[in-house]
Amino acid sequence: MPSEQIFVGLEIGTTKICVIVSEGRSDGTISILGVGETPSRGVRKGEIVDLATVSECIHEALIDAEEKTNVEIRNVWVAISGSHLKSFNNRGTFMLPEERDVIIEEDLKTVETNAKEVSLPAQNIFLHTILQGYHVDGRRDVIDPIRMECQKLEADFHIVHGIKTRIHNTLRCIESLKLGIEDVVLSSLASAQVAVTQHQKDLGALVIDIGGGTTDFLVYYNGSVRHSGVLPLGGDHITNDISIGLRLPMQRSELLKIQEGSAIDPKGADLGTITLKNDLGFLGCDISRASLQIIINQRVCEIFELVRKDIEGSHEGMIGMLRAGVMITGGSSRLRGIATVAEDVFEIPAHLTRAKEVGGATQTFENPQFSTAIGLTKYAMAVSENIQEESVFEKLTKGIGGIFRGRSR
Amino acid sequence: MVIGVGNAGVGILDRLNIENPGMTGLMIINNDSESLGASIVTKKITLPYGDVRDGFLSVEEDFAKSIEGSASVLLCGGLGGETASVMIPLLAARAKTMGLVTLACVGIPFGFEGKQKGELANSALKKLRGVCDSVAVIENDRLTGSDPTQSSVGTAFQLSDDLLYSSVRALQGMLITAGPMKITRGDLALALGDATPMNFGYGRAEGGNRLHEALERALRSPLMKKKEGPSVIGDARMILLLLRGPKDLSFAEMQVALEEVERIAGKKCQIKAGVDVSALSVSELEIFIIATPDAPDLSVEEKKLEEVLDKVSPMASTQGRPKKEIATRVKQHAVVAKSNSMNNQTQGVLELDSYQRGRFDKSEPTIVEGEDLDVPTFLRRGIKLVTPSK
Numbered sequence: 009m010p011s012e013q014i015f016v017g018l019e020i021g022t023t024k025i026c027v028i029v030s031e032g033r034s035d036g037t038i039s040i041l042g043v044g045e046t047p048s049r050g051v052r053k054g055e056i057v058d059l060a061t062v063s064e065c066i067h068e069a070l071i072d073a074e075e076k077t078n079v080e081i082r083n084v085w086v087a088i089s090g091s092h093l094k095s096f097n098n099r100g101t102f103m104l105p106e107e108r109d110v111i112i113e114e115d116l117k118t119v120e121t122n123a124k125e126v127s128l129p130a131q132n133i134f135l136h137t138i139l140q141g142y143h144v145d146g147r148r149d150v151i152d153p154i155r156m157e158c159q160k161l162e163a164d165f166h167i168v169h170g171i172k173t174r175i176h177n178t179l180r181c182i183e184s185l186k187l188g189i190e191d192v193v194l195s196s197l198a199s200a201q202v203a204v205t206q207h208q209k210d211l212g213a214l215v216i217d218i219g220g221g222t223t224d225f226l227v228y229y230n231g232s233v234r235h236s237g238v239l240p241l242g243g244d245h246i247t248n249d250i251s252i253g254l255r256l257p258m259q260r261s262e263l264l265k266i267q268e269g270s271a272i273d274p275k276g277a278d279l280g281t282i283t284l285k286n287d288l289g290f291l292g293c294d295i296s297r298a299s300l301q302i303i304i305n306q307r308v309c310e311i312f313e314l315v316r317k318d319i320e321g322s323h324e325g326m327i328g329m330l331r332a333g334v335m336i337t338g339g340s341s342r343l344r345g346i347a348t349v350a351e352d353v354f355e356i357p358a359h360l361t362r363a364k365e366v367g368g369a370t371q372t373f374e375n376p377q378f379s380t381a382i383g384l385t386k387y388a389m390a391v392s393e394n395i396q397e398e399s400v401f402e403k404l405t406k407g408i409g410g411i412f413r414g415r416s417r
Numbered sequence: 418m419v420i421g422v423g424n425a426g427v428g429i430l431d432r433l434n435i436e437n438p439g440m441t442g443l444m445i446i447n448n449d450s451e452s453l454g455a456s457i458v459t460k461k462i463t464l465p466y467g468d469v470r471d472g473f474l475s476v477e478e479d480f481a482k483s484i485e486g487s488a489s490v491l492l493c494g495g496l497g498g499e500t501a502s503v504m505i506p507l508l509a510a511r512a513k514t515m516g517l518v519t520l521a522c523v524g525i526p527f528g529f530e531g532k533q534k535g536e537l538a539n540s541a542l543k544k545l546r547g548v549c550d551s552v553a554v555i556e557n558d559r560l561t562g563s564d565p566t567q568s569s570v571g572t573a574f575q576l577s578d579d580l581l582y583s584s585v586r587a588l589q590g591m592l593i594t595a596g597p598m599k600i601t602r603g604d605l606a607l608a609l610g611d612a613t614p615m616n617f618g619y620g621r622a623e624g625g626n627r628l629h630e631a632l633e634r635a636l637r638s639p640l641m642k643k644k645e646g647p648s649v650i651g652d653a654r655m656i657l658l659l660l661r662g663p664k665d666l667s668f669a670e671m672q673v674a675l676e677e678v679e680r681i682a683g684k685k686c687q688i689k690a691g692v693d694v695s696a697l698s699v700s701e702l703e704i705f706i707i708a709t710p711d712a713p714d715l716s717v718e719e720k721k722l723e724e725v726l727d728k729v730s731p732m733a734s735t736q737g738r739p740k741k742e743i744a745t746r747v748k749q750h751a752v753v754a755k756s757n758s759m760n761n762q763t764q765g766v767l768e769l770d771s772y773q774r775g776r777f778d779k780s781e782p783t784i785v786e787g788e789d790l791d792v793p794t795f796l797r798r799g800i801k802l803v804t805p806s807k
Binding site: 052053091127129130240241244248251253254258296298299302303307309314321 | 672775780783791793794803
């Protein structure tokens, strides 16, 4: 591996498509060389609905990035989202053969394969198999069991799976541009790479990436992924609610959300009015600030409540144990008061977060919109040592989507 | 034993026989010898013309003899007509005295068929509830959906026949499931309860994606719709799910069906599933769903009302209308709405769906626990907005 390597992260979002070109340094940090970005068309709720248009948009974003960075982009890392992605935790067990009592590398693979022996719905494939920890003869939390002496090796995995055709459609869209795909990564896993530090992962944290069309979330506890999920709800819904509630055109609602929007519940207070100036095809009007906040507050509350419900459905009481609190990132995290609402719903501290520990074009990583794409390059850097020569289609079909071995960092 | 009474009943049994050749335990009773003669069902009892009650007395012994030995009796027909409305309760009472499990599956006529028919049907239904173990009710008025002007009379009657037929089919299927998973009569009685209008869905499909297609059709059946809102399944207390198909019905299909229904219905809902792989058709899969709604408790409703009112109170004060007055108004409204539903009267509801979904109008809906999340939260929760004070 050369001392410096280029990683390109591609995120096909509902609002925008962005390409981040990063340079991996030998000391383990990354530096952003440049960002290519275009507004997204043909994507709804995180899933591609118009292949040709999306291909065009990706092409524009790539050219934008190439021009800014002077790097010729050949291979990309792709973030994937959509409500079809589901997850569960499972344990794989492997009894060592009689003639051998020391764990070798092969055994780790076997144990992973065993953990994946569950019946997925026929149309689904594995996307990630994220290691949570090994158990050696019942001893918990073993980090590296190789060369340890034991009879029974067990390992817990967090397994993410999704509908094959939907994942493949995203890949097809990119392959049609003659781009190579290094790997497909769950959006929330990518965001988490930059949104939380290792220390926070150990303490326990809930990462919520609220984008335009989806809300991706991931729970870390004791340093590993315990739960993940995707809700097909996001900033677009907030805008749509405003548009319906206040009877405004979509664009006007979007602008109002960005300029004046707040998620704080007015609790009956009269907050006065906002005067909207008239514009081409739009008569000016007065709207109540309290109404605007009620609409946003209701939607944001609901999104968080659904996240909470989803986590508690499989891990009761876990939210209370997350000592690092809730980390909110993604484009919609810029909404005023969103952290306060999160604190009310989850009853633990909530923080806004964005990419940290990166150098380069600073304006870029200060914007939480880019968390996923930056996270992708960081993820790429962390796993690039383990990549095997295989097409990404083969990988997915074979079900070794997660080539990621070792603890997820 | 399935017994069809009256013209509608004869029609249902004919269809049952045509679509499931070789089915046994069918019988028809009617006073129209022409319709009886045309029917392909072999066991027939002809009622003499004239007063139906006298007719019953004359065929009572015949009837008793022919149902002797069967474990259960399922009576079906369209209420509203003279024959079915009078005969079904009498036959049910007779079957009950013989100690048989007695079920009835009846249609309630459309509102436009006349007041007299409606009254006759309602009084018959009241009697049926008294004698039968359970009664499944198909309200024709619910079939036309929210917009009666849009449905043609022909389609409406066709639909009503189809549904009555398929619900008889489902009940019959649930009664005689050969397994491997059975729905017991106890489950059935529990799900049908004391004959609130039945929420019933039926779908069938074949081919590679048969499960999803059939399930979708079943969930979209007109009788699964609430008067207001998307689907009854979201707040159902209990759901009976019967999959009936060929021998190659896979375990995965069964699992997906259960998961899907559970996902929509939520975890609180009790789901009873049955599988019947004895169907004669080669590849067709049929899905039957009966959902029992959570009986709304008035006290709970009132409590919720107070909460909502607390939230709207700022608006109330800005408009200078005392909160109490609104409270009584809303309550009156709720009571009126309730008594309306008790009389089985339905009122057309203006569909606001497309408006409420805004830009997500054409996209795949996001349904979680029966709620369409694309509709603004504040609308779904019924929260009032503040109008700008001038």
